[in-house]
Amino acid sequence: MNSRERVLAMIEGRPVDRLPFMPITMMFAARQAGVKYRDYVRDYRVLVDAQLRVAEKFDIDHVSAISDPAREPADLGAALEWFEDQPPALVESQALLADKSRLTTLRPADPLGGGRMHDRVNAVALFKQRVGGEKLIEGWVEGPCAEAADLRGINTLMVDFFDDPGFVRDLFEFSVQMELGFARAQVEAGADIIGVGDAAASLVGPAIYDEFVWPYEQKLVDGLHALGTRVRLHICGKTRKLFGGMGRLGCEIVDLDYPAPIAEARATMGPGQVLLGNVEPVGVLKNGMPESIGAAIAACHRAAGPRYIVGAGCEVVRDTPDGNLRALRDYARSQPAA
Amino acid sequence: MADYSRLYDAILNGDAKTAIAVTKEAIAADADPLELVSKYMIPAMDETGKRFECEEYFVPELLLAARAMKGSLELIRPLLTARGAQPAGRVVIGTVKGDLHDIGKNLVSSMLEGGGFEVIDLGADVAPDKFVDAVKSHNANIVCLSALLTVTMPSMKNTVEALKIAGVREQVRVLIGGAPVTQQYADEIGADGYGENATVAVSLARKMVAANA
Numbered sequence: 442m443n444s445r446e447r448v449l450a451m452i453e454g455r456p457v458d459r460l461p462f463m464p465i466t467m468m469f470a471a472r473q474a475g476v477k478y479r480d481y482v483r484d485y486r487v488l489v490d491a492q493l494r495v496a497e498k499f500d501i502d503h504v505s506a507i508s509d510p511a512r513e514p515a516d517l518g519a520a521l522e523w524f525e526d527q528p529p530a531l532v533e534s535q536a537l538l539a540d541k542s543r544l545t546t547l548r549p550a551d552p553l554g555g556g557r558m559h560d561r562v563n564a565v566a567l568f569k570q571r572v573g574g575e576k577l578i579e580g581w582v583e584g585p586c587a588e589a590a591d592l593r594g595i596n597t598l599m600v601d602f603f604d605d606p607g608f609v610r611d612l613f614e615f616s617v618q619m620e621l622g623f624a625r626a627q628v629e630a631g632a633d634i635i636g637v638g639d640a641a642a643s644l645v646g647p648a649i650y651d652e653f654v655w656p657y658e659q660k661l662v663d664g665l666h667a668l669g670t671r672v673r674l675h676i677c678g679k680t681r682k683l684f685g686g687m688g689r690l691g692c693e694i695v696d697l698d699y700p701a702p703i704a705e706a707r708a709t710m711g712p713g714q715v716l717l718g719n720v721e722p723v724g725v726l727k728n729g730m731p732e733s734i735g736a737a738i739a740a741c742h743r744a745a746g747p748r749y750i751v752g753a754g755c756e757v758v759r760d761t762p763d764g765n766l767r768a769l770r771d772y773a774r775s776q777p778a779a
Numbered sequence: 780m781a782d783y784s785r786l787y788d789a790i791l792n793g794d795a796k797t798a799i800a801v802t803k804e805a806i807a808a809d810a811d812p813l814e815l816v817s818k819y820m821i822p823a824m825d826e827t828g829k830r831f832e833c834e835e836y837f838v839p840e841l842l843l844a845a846r847a848m849k850g851s852l853e854l855i856r857p858l859l860t861a862r863g864a865q866p867a868g869r870v871v872i873g874t875v876k877g878d879l880h881d882i883g884k885n886l887v888s889s890m891l892e893g894g895g896f897e898v899i900d901l902g903a904d905v906a907p908d909k910f911v912d913a914v915k916s917h918n919a920n921i922v923c924l925s926a927l928l929t930v931t932m933p934s935m936k937n938t939v940e941a942l943k944i945a946g947v948r949e950q951v952r953v954l955i956g957g958a959p960v961t962q963q964y965a966d967e968i969g970a971d972g973y974g975e976n977a978t979v980a981v982s983l984a985r986k987m988v989a990a991n992a
Binding site: 468524528530531596600603645646649679681722723724728 | 837929
């Protein structure tokens, strides 16, 4: 059973030889490859080389085109600040939609237009050439709340929910349509699964999530399924109050951040949902010892039950010792799923 | 003084328009500005923080309450200044160099302001020498440092070092916070406290001011 077959078997409820292992590695992968993160996010060949290297070294079952949330905003013309060795950041004081009226004339960026989105599509295509059929190839898009926050400014979006709900819905609709176009290009390039990152969703409570965010997440997930792909949902932060909605989206994998109680996620989302995570990336995975990491991931597995994929709560941080990530890998290797 | 509990309700409900209207009404009636702050505004923000902590309120509700509080405070501040009223403490706050994430810092800033502190908010991507300059020029007694990225956390250490080199480290208590930040890291870099959320930060700041009183 190769890596791709293992993950697909887990998703489809078929027997697997061991637990799949799918941590998010971005700056960690760049560091492992000895490249600056600025180069990692700007040149798909650098990203692909680094991902393949880290997947090989740590026996990770997937490779991913995830890098930073600023690809779509950059192609729409948003202001970015670049750093040598960390992700580019959006400049909120110059948010693309600081003036809401711009939304009426904004058109989705072309994922094959030669910009940062195209660079990600190229990464997926190169993954397909290099490890297609062996590793699960993961594309990535932003969820509606995250993308809206990137375009409008996260502080402003949070009060827009109350000040101008119609605008928020229009912005979410725009975001979903653009992300579906981006996802289509990645699926056509060879992605086996699309990761959806909707970090900002954890900042709102269940009332706003259910009324505003969930319907557009559902539209995005349904659209991705209509493209024939699979979905890994990752919402950073505390999501406990959102578990009901997250479980109803029908994503193949729900990837939990560390503040999300995995036992409660299992209870709420039911026995069929594949859960992924969620060892604390800094206090446990980076700063801990292999023995304590093994104990922590075993506790996650016990709480999640058999439909489970090993991973950290969020991104494996850059300076995580090799031995610590190997402790997660060793646990996955040692555990035949039920 | 008349009962202005509508001000408390307006802040708690994030209704800036009503908060401002009630404040104007109170000022016109010559209400005691200190009492408006201590009896209505601070308790409203304290209750907002409690609701946030127990996940009854979330970031949007907290930002709305902060907006209402600030609208009211802007009207009251000149009256407080005229009376020579002293804030609970002077806080210099910012997201550290290299990091543009500011929503967590903004929440802490608002809760501190709502808790009666004078807040000098330096924004995001703030260099250590900017913190030093602000501490000196505002005679601050607390510095709050925020970071969302593990790769920008070293800027917290650099800022603490810069405060030492500038000779103002003993003048201030340093609080740090942000998603990847831990108490262990606070201890490592010689910070005086770690706040895991905005309400803890306010509580720590109050304790530190009380300890220095």
